[in-house]
Amino acid sequence: VVALGVQIPLFTGGRIKGDVAVANAGLEQARLRLQQTRELAQLDARNTQLQLEAAVAAWEASAGTDEQAGRAYQIAEIRYREGISTQTELNDLRIQLAQAQANRAQAARDLQVARMRLALLPSLPLGSTAEVGGTTPLAPAVSAPGGQGESPQQTPYQAPQPQTPGVLTSTRQTGAGGP
Numbered sequence: 001v002v003a004l005g006v007q008i009p010l011f012t013g014g015r016i017k018g019d020v021a022v023a024n025a026g027l028e029q030a031r032l033r034l035q036q037t038r039e040l041a042q043l044d045a046r047n048t049q050l051q052l053e054a055a056v057a058a059w060e061a062s063a064g065t066d067e068q069a070g071r072a073y074q075i076a077e078i079r080y081r082e083g084i085s086t087q088t089e090l091n092d093l094r095i096q097l098a099q100a101q102a103n104r105a106q107a108a109r110d111l112q113v114a115r116m117r118l119a120l121l122p123s124l125p126l127g128s129t130a131e132v133g134g135t136t137p138l139a140p141a142v143s144a145p146g147g148q149g150e151s152p153q154q155t156p157y158q159a160p161q162p163q164t165p166g167v168l169t170s171t172r173q174t175g176a177g178g179p
Contacts, residue, residue, distance in 0.1 A: 044121075045121050049118060052115060052117075055114040058110060058111075059107040059110075063104070065100050065104075066101060068100075069097040069101075072096070072097075076089055076093040
């Protein structure tokens with residue numbers, strides 16, 4: 001006795017059709033996630049570029065404040081030596097000078113961080129983030145600290161030193177490359 005059996009599923013057509021619909025929905029969801037990720041990456045790239053521009057503006061603005069505070073301190077020290085002003089005025093201006101130097105150092109740090117973020121954008125997995133508004137991320141040209149016309153990336157930052165004797169200060173340098 002030999003038995004031969006054949007099975008033909010009658011109701012698999014609906015299951016296969018359902019599996020195809022689920023796969024198509026998954027594919028569409030993945031496409032939408034990719035589009036959303038690209039848009040967020042472009043937004044992040046633009047935000048990083050704006051942060052760099054703000055950091056450059058803060059760096060440039062801090063130069064004048066630092067210079068003015070140094071000059072005011074020099075004048076106050078001369079006035080104190082001549083007996084025209086008080087120790088309190090001299091101390092106030094010394095504190096203002098230290099604050100201006102600290103603000104300058106913070107601006108230098110913020111500038112370096114913004115530059116590094118912008119420089120790292122092309123390394124992200126989505127290559128389309130390397131361009132923002134038709135420009136490359138490293139395109140913003142900024143003047144060097146001190147106005148020497150060089151790239152700020154090549155000029156190391158040094159806190160300005162007061163020109164008067166008897167003031168304890170230190171030189172602060174950021175990492176290689178400076179702001």
